[in-house]
Amino acid sequence: MSGEAAVFARGLTRRFGDFTAVESLDLEVAGGEIFGFLGANGAGKTTAIRMLCGLLPPSGGEARVAGCRVGRDTGALKRRIGYMSQRFSLYEDLTVLENLEFFGGVYGLGRAELAARADELLPRLGLDAERGRLTGSLPLGYKQRLSLGCALAHRPRVLFLDEPTGGVDPVARRGFWDLIYEQAADGVTVFVTTHYMDEAEYCGRVSIMVQGRVVALDTPSGLKARTGGVDMQDVFLRLVDA
Amino acid sequence: MNAADGMSGAAIRVEGLRKSYGGRAAVRGLDLAVAPGRICGLIGPDGAGKTTTMRIVCGLLRPDAGVARVLGRDSAREPRAVRERLGYMPQRFSLYPDLTVAENLRFFADLFGVPASERVRREAELMEFSRLGPFRQRRAGQLSGGMKQKLALSCTLIHTPEVLVLDEPTTGVDPVSRREFWRILRELAGRGLALLVSTPYMDEAGLCDEVVLMHEGRAIARGTPDEVAATFPRRLLEVRGAGLPAALTILTTSPLPGVKVHRYGDRLHVVHDDAAQADEVARLLANAGVELHPVAPGIEDAFVELMAAPAGGEATP
Ligand SMILES: Nc1ncnc2c1ncn2[C@@H]1O[C@H](COP(=O)(O)OP(=O)(O)OP(=O)(O)O)[C@@H](O)[C@H]1O
Ligand SMILES: [Mg+2]
Numbered sequence: 001m002s003g004e005a006a007v008f009a010r011g012l013t014r015r016f017g018d019f020t021a022v023e024s025l026d027l028e029v030a031g032g033e034i035f036g037f038l039g040a041n042g043a044g045k046t047t048a049i050r051m052l053c054g055l056l057p058p059s060g061g062e063a064r065v066a067g068c069r070v071g072r073d074t075g076a077l078k079r080r081i082g083y084m085s086q087r088f089s090l091y092e093d094l095t096v097l098e099n100l101e102f103f104g105g106v107y108g109l110g111r112a113e114l115a116a117r118a119d120e121l122l123p124r125l126g127l128d129a130e131r132g133r134l135t136g137s138l139p140l141g142y143k144q145r146l147s148l149g150c151a152l153a154h155r156p157r158v159l160f161l162d163e164p165t166g167g168v169d170p171v172a173r174r175g176f177w178d179l180i181y182e183q184a185a186d187g188v189t190v191f192v193t194t195h196y197m198d199e200a201e202y203c204g205r206v207s208i209m210v211q212g213r214v215v216a217l218d219t220p221s222g223l224k225a226r227t228g229g230v231d232m233q234d235v236f237l238r239l240v241d242a
Numbered sequence: 243m244n245a246a247d248g249m250s251g252a253a254i255r256v257e258g259l260r261k262s263y264g265g266r267a268a269v270r271g272l273d274l275a276v277a278p279g280r281i282c283g284l285i286g287p288d289g290a291g292k293t294t295t296m297r298i299v300c301g302l303l304r305p306d307a308g309v310a311r312v313l314g315r316d317s318a319r320e321p322r323a324v325r326e327r328l329g330y331m332p333q334r335f336s337l338y339p340d341l342t343v344a345e346n347l348r349f350f351a352d353l354f355g356v357p358a359s360e361r362v363r364r365e366a367e368l369m370e371f372s373r374l375g376p377f378r379q380r381r382a383g384q385l386s387g388g389m390k391q392k393l394a395l396s397c398t399l400i401h402t403p404e405v406l407v408l409d410e411p412t413t414g415v416d417p418v419s420r421r422e423f424w425r426i427l428r429e430l431a432g433r434g435l436a437l438l439v440s441t442p443y444m445d446e447a448g449l450c451d452e453v454v455l456m457h458e459g460r461a462i463a464r465g466t467p468d469e470v471a472a473t474f475p476r477r478l479l480e481v482r483g484a485g486l487p488a489a490l491t492i493l494t495t496s497p498l499p500g501v502k503v504h505r506y507g508d509r510l511h512v513v514h515d516d517a518a519q520a521d522e523v524a525r526l527l528a529n530a531g532v533e534l535h536p537v538a539p540g541i542e543d544a545f546v547e548l549m550a551a552p553a554g555g556e557a558t559p
Contacts, residue, residue: 041388041416086387139288167413170289171549198507
């Protein structure tokens with residue numbers, strides 16, 4: 001399987017009635033890459049991610065993620081990917097540890113395995129001291145790290161993060177990106193959306209989507225060179241406001 | 243400061259505000275004033291007390307001590323009178339998912355008693371900022387996350403109250419719409435509205451007339467954006483260039499005592515105190531393929547530094 005892209009899409013399309021939310025998306029993301037999937041509101045990012053995660057059937061095209069054919073190898077796909085949704089859903093009345101165990105359990109991890117994974121993840125997420133705390137009482141930044149933990153519990157090879165840092169302050173965002181880098185260093189492919197343009201700079205490559213289509217795809221410096229933008233904020237404004 | 247700008251002419255005025263939930267103090271003695279025509283930005287980490295403060299100002303929550311006044315009325319005693327003259331957008335605004343974009347706007351316009359002619363004019367302006375025009379007939383439940391947020395904002399801005407309180411209005415909103423949205427806020431301020439806005443975006447904090455940085459229920463810095471930036475007590479070197487990843491590795495694997503490194507998009511900020519440290523950094527990075535320049539701090543530098551410091555008194559410019 002060497003050389004195969006971790007995320008591959010060709011002609012991936014999704015229509016809702018006569019509205020096309022994602023129009024013929026072509027993508028190839030390499031293993032271990034941090035890929036920034038940016039775009040305007042309503043451009044189709046969440047729709048595309050939900051298709052790549054096998055949560056929404058495409059209207060057309062094909063995709064392969066972590067070696068699985070999307071729409072065919074559904075069980076295997078679920079086990080090999082992690083997904084943190086835009087409105088992440090933790091159980092507020094469970095403790096931190098219980099949430100982690102619950103989500104790991106969904107993926108079929110056994111008791112001993114879950115305990116070991118929790119011992120490994122909680123300190124890395126900076127949540128060790130909170131393991132017994134009720135999730136509902138945690139600040140947003142903590143919940144965000146816990147959702148990441150839940151998406152990571154089963155050691156996925158590809159991680160889809162849909163606006164993981166929305167509403168988070170600059171200090172907590174840096175901490176979160178440290179965690180993303182750690183995952184990538186471990187070989188996990190990270191596919192991430194964000195509306196914070198400083199974070200776009202932290203990605204290896206970035207695509208920018210407008211109205212269902214990818215209008216640019218390159219490294220941040222490549223995009224700046226091509227558009228004449230001074231930073232990614234400027235690049236985004238130039239491409240999206242055109 | 244003239245009388246209209248001073249505390250006495252403030253549209254929003256908060257004094258000695260305190261609020262605890264159970265045993266946990268959320269706000270511990272906060273003062274704040276926003277004059278008509280001004281935008282005051284509330285920034286701070288989660289749990290700093292921003293939302294609690296806003297809810298008290300809007301008369302939705304009673305303080306344990308202190309007072310919040312809106313246009314001279316006590317929010318705790320006369321919540322109805324206050325709410326008639328104030329627009330509030332909570333962090334979680336509920337739209338009607340089964341109503342279309344147009345129907346939601348219409349609903350809130352009616353709720354606020356906006357006359358039809360005014361509504362039409364305003365709606366056109368809001369559709370422009372939000373780019374929701376082509377989606378007027380779509381049900382709110384089927385909008386993307388950012389589109390929902392922009393519709394919620396539009397529903398809040400469909401009427402023109404005298405005071406606006408917006409709790410993280412631009413979360414999930416893309417950079418183009420954020421820029422347009424701030425143009426609208428500035429225009430509203432120009433018409434004499436007083437605005438209290440919380441935001442996790444430091445570039446937005448820079449667009450406010452005054453910024454209050456809250457931490458653990460208190461204001462730990464306040465002033466114009468430049469004044470808040472100037473509370474940063476140390477020196478900064480900016481590192482840029484193709485060798486940035488290498489530079490970051492060097493600085494994090496052989497950390498210098500008292501020197502901190504933060505990523506800022508495509509550059510690093512190296513926080514230090516004296517020329518000797520700056521020279522040492524320059525020596526370490528001599529072959530890394532980067533350029534170093536001393537730079538003036540921004541709000542984000544002050545924010546990051548103040549968060550790292552133990553919470554104490556208020557830093558004043
Ligand atoms: N179930 C649905 N029915 C109709 N339209 C839908 C449905 N789900 C999504 N859409 C539309 O598809 C488009 C893309 O939505 P999507 O959520 O993928 O955008 P996004 O890029 O994630 O935006 P944001 O940055 O705001 O999160 C939007 O116009 C949205 O209204
Ligand atoms: Mg989305």
